[in-house]
Amino acid sequence: MFIQPWDAALDDAEWQTWLAEGHDFGLLSVNGRPGHAPIxxxxxxxxxxRTLLVHLARPNPVWEAIEADANVAFAVTDDYAFIPGPWRAKPDVPPTDCVPTSYYAAVQFTCRAVIVDEPQAKAELLRRQMAHFQPDGDHAPIAVDQPPYGRMLPGIRGLSLEVxxxxxxxKYDDHKPxxxxxxxxxxxxERGQxxxxxxxxxxxxRLDRIGTWKA
Structure with a gap:
């Protein structure tokens, strides 16, 4: 991912806060076997x-790829919009001559993947995920020896992605006036699409924090 100086995160807290605000869905990319496209x-x-926790169905083809190469990437992108060229026009340039762009926020992790198969470890991974996604605790106990999760645990595998x-x-044009x-x-x-x-x-x-961009 190419990052211009004015597009860079201002500090670690910026991207960490952005993720914590509900940006918790992304793309896991695995190199897999030589001669095959990434999964x-x-x-x-x-x-x-410093770890990302994921669980996936046991039949997922990603497992063979991770076993072949545990070096993976995980990408999160959100808060994006297309910006028409005329919106970026300088006072002395015809609006139709200006170049459009995309605005977006993105965080990309390089990770070492560790497969979690031990039943108790899988249950603990799920408990940590549910504490985030269903913090009210409105679900049955996640335990190896209790239904319904106990009987479903064999159908999944966990992933601990060590960042x-x-x-x-x-990317929000922070170098512009x-x-x-x-x-x-x-x-x-106003567009609201x-x-x-x-x-x-x-x-x-970003505007409030940066003001006028200074190289």
């Missing part, structure tokens, strides 16, 4: 310190 799996995940590197990008970025926030909010509003929120947050 890409969309899935929810849970952050546990070795993180690259975060917040404050007035232009402020106007784009307005335009996104797809993820325009959360994209506007991210651009406004």
């Amino acid at each position: 890409v799996v969309p899935t929810h995940f849970t952050v546990d310190g 070795t590197d993180v690259r975060a990008k917040f 404050v007035e232009q970025r402020t106007d784009t926030v307005r335009r996104l909010t 797809g993820l325009d509003v959360p994209t506007a929120v991210q651009q406004k947050r």
Whole structure:
């Protein structure tokens, strides 16, 4: 992922906070065997310190690929919108001559994958995930010897993705003038399509923090 200086995360807390705000669905990418395309799996995940926790169905073809190469990537992208060229026009440039762009936030992890097969360890992994996704505890106990989860555990395998590197990008034209970025926030909010509003929120947050970009 190419990151311009003005698109980089301002600190680790920025991308960590962004993930914690509900960006917990991403793409697991596994190299697999030589001569085969990477396997890409969309899935929810849970952050546990420097580890990402995932579980997938046992028949998933990803397992053979991970056993062949445990070096994997995990990518999360959200708060994205298409920005038309005229929105980015400088005062002395015809609006139709300006180049459009995409706004988005993305966090990409490089990880070492560890398969979790031991029943008690799988149950603990699921408990950690449910503590995140269903914190009210509105589910049956997750235990090896209790239904319903006990009888379903053999049908899944867990993944502990040990993070070795993180690259975060917040692409919101932060190198453009404050007035232009402020106007784009307005335009996104008024257009209100797809993820325009959360994209506007991210651009406004970065604008408030950065102000005028200084190299």
